[in-house]
Amino acid sequence: MKDAENPTIYLKDYTPPNWLVEDVHLTFRLAPQATRVISRVRFTPNPDADGRAFFLEGEDLRLIWCKINGEDVTPQVTTVGLTCEVPEDSFVWEAEVEIAPEANTALEGLYMSGGMYSTQCEAQGFRKITYYPDRPDVMAPFTVRIESDMPVLLSNGNKVSAGDGFAVWHDPWPKPSYLFALVAGHLVNLPGTFTTRSGKEVELNIWVRPGDEDKCDFALEALKKSMTWDEEVYGREYDLDIFNIVAVDDFNMGAMENKGLNIFNSSAVLANARTATDANFERIEAIIAHEYFHNWTGNRITCRDWFQLCLKEGLTVFRDAQFTADMRSEPVKRISDVLDLRGRQFREDGGPLAHPVRPESFQEINNFYTSTVYEKGAEVIGMLKRLVGDAGYAKALDLYFERHDGQACTIEDWLKVFEDATGRDLAQFKRWYSQAGTPKVTMREAWKGDCYTLTLTQDLPDTPGQTDKQPQVIPFAIGLLDPSGEEVVPTTLLELTEKEQTFTFNGLAKRPIPSPLRGFSAPIIVERKTNNAERAFLLQHDTDPFNRWEAGRQLAKSALVNMIGDGADPDPLYLEALTTLITDDSQDPAFRALCLGLPSEDDLAQTFADMGQTPDPQAIWEGREALRGAVSDALAGDLATLYNRHLVTEKFRPDAEQGGKRALTNSLLVLLTRRDEGAAAQGQYADADNMTQQMGALSALLANDLGSLELASFADQWAHERLVMDKWFMVQVLQARPDLAAGVANALTQRPDFTMTNPNRFRAVFGALSMNQAGFHHASGEGYRLMADWLIKLDPVNPQTTARMCSAFQTWRRYDTDRREMMQEHLQRIADLPGLSRDTSEMVSRILG
Numbered sequence: 001m002k003d004a005e006n007p008t009i010y011l012k013d014y015t016p017p018n019w020l021v022e023d024v025h026l027t028f029r030l031a032p033q034a035t036r037v038i039s040r041v042r043f044t045p046n047p048d049a050d051g052r053a054f055f056l057e058g059e060d061l062r063l064i065w066c067k068i069n070g071e072d073v074t075p076q077v078t079t080v081g082l083t084c085e086v087p088e089d090s091f092v093w094e095a096e097v098e099i100a101p102e103a104n105t106a107l108e109g110l111y112m113s114g115g116m117y118s119t120q121c122e123a124q125g126f127r128k129i130t131y132y133p134d135r136p137d138v139m140a141p142f143t144v145r146i147e148s149d150m151p152v153l154l155s156n157g158n159k160v161s162a163g164d165g166f167a168v169w170h171d172p173w174p175k176p177s178y179l180f181a182l183v184a185g186h187l188v189n190l191p192g193t194f195t196t197r198s199g200k201e202v203e204l205n206i207w208v209r210p211g212d213e214d215k216c217d218f219a220l221e222a223l224k225k226s227m228t229w230d231e232e233v234y235g236r237e238y239d240l241d242i243f244n245i246v247a248v249d250d251f252n253m254g255a256m257e258n259k260g261l262n263i264f265n266s267s268a269v270l271a272n273a274r275t276a277t278d279a280n281f282e283r284i285e286a287i288i289a290h291e292y293f294h295n296w297t298g299n300r301i302t303c304r305d306w307f308q309l310c311l312k313e314g315l316t317v318f319r320d321a322q323f324t325a326d327m328r329s330e331p332v333k334r335i336s337d338v339l340d341l342r343g344r345q346f347r348e349d350g351g352p353l354a355h356p357v358r359p360e361s362f363q364e365i366n367n368f369y370t371s372t373v374y375e376k377g378a379e380v381i382g383m384l385k386r387l388v389g390d391a392g393y394a395k396a397l398d399l400y401f402e403r404h405d406g407q408a409c410t411i412e413d414w415l416k417v418f419e420d421a422t423g424r425d426l427a428q429f430k431r432w433y434s435q436a437g438t439p440k441v442t443m444r445e446a447w448k449g450d451c452y453t454l455t456l457t458q459d460l461p462d463t464p465g466q467t468d469k470q471p472q473v474i475p476f477a478i479g480l481l482d483p484s485g486e487e488v489v490p491t492t493l494l495e496l497t498e499k500e501q502t503f504t505f506n507g508l509a510k511r512p513i514p515s516p517l518r519g520f521s522a523p524i525i526v527e528r529k530t531n532n533a534e535r536a537f538l539l540q541h542d543t544d545p546f547n548r549w550e551a552g553r554q555l556a557k558s559a560l561v562n563m564i565g566d567g568a569d570p571d572p573l574y575l576e577a578l579t580t581l582i583t584d585d586s587q588d589p590a591f592r593a594l595c596l597g598l599p600s601e602d603d604l605a606q607t608f609a610d611m612g613q614t615p616d617p618q619a620i621w622e623g624r625e626a627l628r629g630a631v632s633d634a635l636a637g638d639l640a641t642l643y644n645r646h647l648v649t650e651k652f653r654p655d656a657e658q659g660g661k662r663a664l665t666n667s668l669l670v671l672l673t674r675r676d677e678g679a680a681a682q683g684q685y686a687d688a689d690n691m692t693q694q695m696g697a698l699s700a701l702l703a704n705d706l707g708s709l710e711l712a713s714f715a716d717q718w719a720h721e722r723l724v725m726d727k728w729f730m731v732q733v734l735q736a737r738p739d740l741a742a743g744v745a746n747a748l749t750q751r752p753d754f755t756m757t758n759p760n761r762f763r764a765v766f767g768a769l770s771m772n773q774a775g776f777h778h779a780s781g782e783g784y785r786l787m788a789d790w791l792i793k794l795d796p797v798n799p800q801t802t803a804r805m806c807s808a809f810q811t812w813r814r815y816d817t818d819r820r821e822m823m824q825e826h827l828q829r830i831a832d833l834p835g836l837s838r839d840t841s842e843m844v845s846r847i848l849g
């Protein structure tokens with residue numbers, strides 16, 4: 001029954017559209033409960049299609065009338081669209097429909113948020129606005145007339161005319177419907193201008209609700225930097241007279257790259273020193289860049305169908321990572337990205353939700369905006385660049401833009417460009433797009449005479465629906481150090497193409513210590529027999545910053561595994577190496593802050609599962625607490641000095657340099673708070689004139705069971721700032737002790753300022769609950785119950801966010817019988833709900849397997 005309602009769509013079934021669109025005219029008569037949308041679309045037969053049957057997608061629309069070439073027609077209307085008899089040749093389709101934006105809590109299509117109208121059409125939201133071929137391979141220029149008494153009326157492209165109660169916009173660049181956008185509201189703007197390389201003047205605006213004007217400067221600067229960077233690095237210029245960014249409070253994700261009218265979750269655009277943390281600033285800069293870069297990688301060149309999503313997302317994530325590395329610190333960006341990749345993508349790849357970078361089937365495409373498509377998709381491009389070199393990559397990208405501008409493309413088109421530009425055969429490389437799972441590469445080493453031999457074996461585990469996988473092309477960057485710490489072989493790129501391969505290095509005086517997978521040159525797991533002495537050696541001597549961090553992380557992990565699994569004492573070697581690094585002022589503070597971070601609870605749980613042991617979330621939590629205590633003891637004498645030496649007291653700047661120092665002092669503060677009963681943290685809290693230090697202090701206090709006064713005063717101070725209050729909701733759940741987490745989260749949901757119609761607020765509580773692993777997995781089962789209860793409540797309101805949050809349960813199979821059974825029961829309880837959304841139904845059934 002469910003499957004009949006939710007058909008599975010397959011990549012192999014793709015067929016070109018029967019009808020193409022020459023142009024689109026839309027008129028919106030806005031009203032919260034009954035908006036009228038009048039469309040006028042010129043269709044023309046597609047010479048590449050086999051048929052002439054006519055189908056328009058449409059959902060939740062009230063059709064008022066429709067005409068073909070000016071004559072009334074009576075189509076067959078279903079819950080998903082309409083079909084109609086049409087002429088043999090080109091014709092004009094006109095229709096009027098009614099929709100109710102105010103009732104739209106799913107935040108897809110046209111909806112209302114904080115009194116303004118806004119849209120979200122990717123992937124398939126346009127069909128909730130009007131009847132249309134809502135597929136990315138149908139591209140057309142749009143003209144949009146908006147009629148409303150709202151003072152600000154925006155759509156894509158350039159403004160053609162405006163007057164009392166109306167505005168007309170025209171977007172000359174053919175685009176698919178998913179890039180359509182409309183905004184209407186009482187908005188104020190921070191204006192700016194940008195002159196492109198070829199001298200074109202572009203008007204820029206950041207549009208926000210009154211009261212938020214003081215949080216726009218950073219976004220505007222980030223936009224200008226992005227525009228300059230894309231010209232300098234990719235040779236890409238902006239192509240309209242105007243570029244608008246609008247901040248919206250109720251939004252399902254970070255932001256959306258609608259042509260010329262980007263719509264942002266307010267959390268991804270609004271920032272000033274008082275309200276936003278360094279991490280917020282960095283995220284905003286990255287998202288502004290990401291959406292802007294989509295103008296070429298996504299909009300000018302789009303996807304043929306939704307299976308090709310990684311074509312635009314993987315590439316654009318790769319581009320925004322390059323941008324952040326250029327604007328800030330390359331090693332710090334790389335380490336953060338790998339942390340994120342391992343934390344989310346490896347986890348996805350290793351469980352029931354594993355899917356290829358280019359999935360081959362889906363029921364609800366919104367469920368495939370995943371870390372695999374985005375982040376692994378970006379890693380695949382990074383590997384391609386490493387394999388063909390910087391010059392080859394630049395040549396291929398130039399060819400891509402030249403050959404495919406204005407088209408809706410596939411991964412095949414993308415790879416062909418690289419083959420044609422570089423002469424390299426990418427048939428085997430293409431497996432990265434079709435085989436799911438994280439490859440494991442095992443290293444075996446031999447030493448004889450002056451020759452070091454390395455044998456590398458690759459394995460790709462089975463994943464849902466996929467077995468017997470073929471070897472992939474793995475760029476494996478390696479360097480060799482001699483025992484004195486001298487680099488004897490600089491970074492060398494080995495290319496793995498077979499299941500097993502041997503590489504030799506001759507002429508070495510002593511047996512070298514390898515530094516494998518430098519810069520994390522491929523998204524894989526490396527297995528190697530090593531020991532802590534070697535790790536400590538690499539932490540001290542490696543020339544590759546990523547691998548120095550990696551060595552420290554492995555030391556921490558092995559210390560933790562021994563503590564948790566065998567009740568061992570904290571490893572003195574780790575404590576010593578860490579102390580040396582942290583007290584070394586020649587090291588970048590941001591790097592030191594990263595090295596102070598311990599492997600996450602989830603990472604440790606997976607490590608135990610990989611060793612064939614059942615992870616105990618409580619023991620993992622206690623182990624991390626104990627190691628943190630040991631680190632605090634080891635650094636004891638230095639903590640206060642280090643903290644004071646790096647404490648930023650000058651005027652706040654959201655740059656990498658100051659941010660690194662604040663990251664370090666905030667990490668030190670957590671350790672210091674264990675020793676001084678909160679004195680330093682209370683001091684920092686009281687003195688802070690910026691959110692990074694205020695939040696850092698509050699968080700350090702809460703992590704040490706202190707801070708109730710600060711928590712209360714924070715709420716008073718920031719009651720009127722939604723985004724700041726999201727942090728307040730979140731930090732309490734994140735820092736709650738395991739036995740209290742579900743109770744804290746539950747109490748927060750009872751507050752009048754908790755609302756589930758705002759995804760940011762819902763995620764602040766429930767995203768935090770799923771991140772507080774020991775709390776979520778507490779033996780009482782209260783974490784599971786609370787999460788499931790609220791997912792059940794949220795599903796009818798907002799299916800997309802519900803489905804996404806179901807992934808909190810994706811690791812259920814790795815736990816003990818009690819926990820497994822509880823999680824399974826809750827998942828089943830969700831699955832059995834009558835009227836469950838397609839989004840959530842697909843997610844839960846995949847997780848249950």
Ligand code: B3K
Nearest residue numbers: 122123255256257366369
């Ligand atoms: N392309 C959008 C994501 C749309 C998600 C639809 N469920 C944002 C981005 O990746 O830039």
Ligand code: ZN
Nearest residue numbers: 290294313316
């Ligand atoms: Zn994107």
